[in-house]
Amino acid sequence: MTDTAKPRREQILDSASRLFSERGYHATSMRDLAGDLGMQGGSLYAHISSKEELLIEIVNQASRQFDEALFTLRAEAMPADQKLREAMYRHIRVVADNMDSATVFFHEWKHLSPEAYARVTGWRDTIDAFYRELITQGVQEGTLRADLDIKMTAYLVLSAVNWAYTWYRPGGSLAPRDVAEQFADMLLGGLRAPTGAQP
Amino acid sequence: MTDTAKPRREQILDSASRLFSERGYHATSMRDLAGDLGMQGGSLYAHISSKEELLIEIVNQASRQFDEALFTLRAEAMPADQKLREAMYRHIRVVADNMDSATVFFHEWKHLSPEAYARVTGWRDTIDAFYRELITQGVQEGTLRADLDIKMTAYLVLSAVNWAYTWYRPGGSLAPRDVAEQFADMLLGGLRAPTGAQP
DNA sequence: CGCCGCACCAAACGCCCGTTTGGCAGCGTG
């Protein structure tokens, strides 16, 4: 209660996340953004240095959230199926808790300047590698099927957790935990009914 | 050989698909597009009526491809697991054969005018309903697990086939059929190794 | 009280946008 309002700069970043995610980066003008905050376009530049700085900061923020959520899992010792379940939960939670910046992250990273662009690409590779390691570990320890193609399996898992940004609605009846549990159950156990007849 | 070159209008649509998918709709100017075709910006308007017409036509084209691929499957009588496999194959094939327009479709539909926007939303609902019906059928006939949540299962399948636009590269070693078969195998059979121990 | 610095406004800058216009080569047809 020492300071009831967020710093102006954070308010700007919040508004920018929302508007960029709703309309896209290039379709949002600085005057749109300023209007959303009740000010004039030029006044923004007392707090930020450029429009691209906003995009970079939003994307970096999202990257950091994913990193923090997944990196601590890397070294933990647990069965791969359980670890995969936990990774999916954390991944989806980050998406769900940051719908706006996650959407901007997935949609607008192409518009970054070369350095920031390269950083995002590098981050993607890191996450890819994380899931591939996890799956490889699972195959080696016998928790996951031995005939899995590591790369394709990672793509499948990443599809499930990333695509959530297009349909998940926070505040609905589904918590991130529910989504992750259901997805993990289906992915690990399979959709087919256990019939007993098998070629 | 009666006419070696495509009609100019089709060339424009092809270029627009590529540029819109690479840079985004708003980040591509009409002068960029014209330059790609070796002409002046204003000259485009001898063949098209507006920039948005291009976006609408690209998105409609993609919608039509999905419709044609999936609609014929609806009435066919086959076990649901096999039908799901075939649907995933056709879905991924459309994405793979139309990477540019599919990317535009997934990324830029938000920027359409209200009528075209509503049409795309309606299309999405149709595809959603198609997969939900298919899964419901599978549960009823006993091919798929009885405890599946229909909506979540459809989300999972759609994630897998839609997200392909972000990573698939035509001309690589993976044909759409390979991707679909692997995804369907993993989804239907599950990732977990058959141990024999089960609660 | 006088002063500073902060947050903002109003206006302007140069540039690029989507689109329109008028004109002009080339060419197949009468």
Added chain:
DNA sequence: CACGCTGCCAAACGGGCGTTTGGTGCGGCG
């Protein structure tokens, strides 16, 4: 040869863009 049509160019239009600039009201501090 004259005609009109097609496909394009060069230039311009009004407007919006991201950003800069000079000025102003105001709260806090010496």
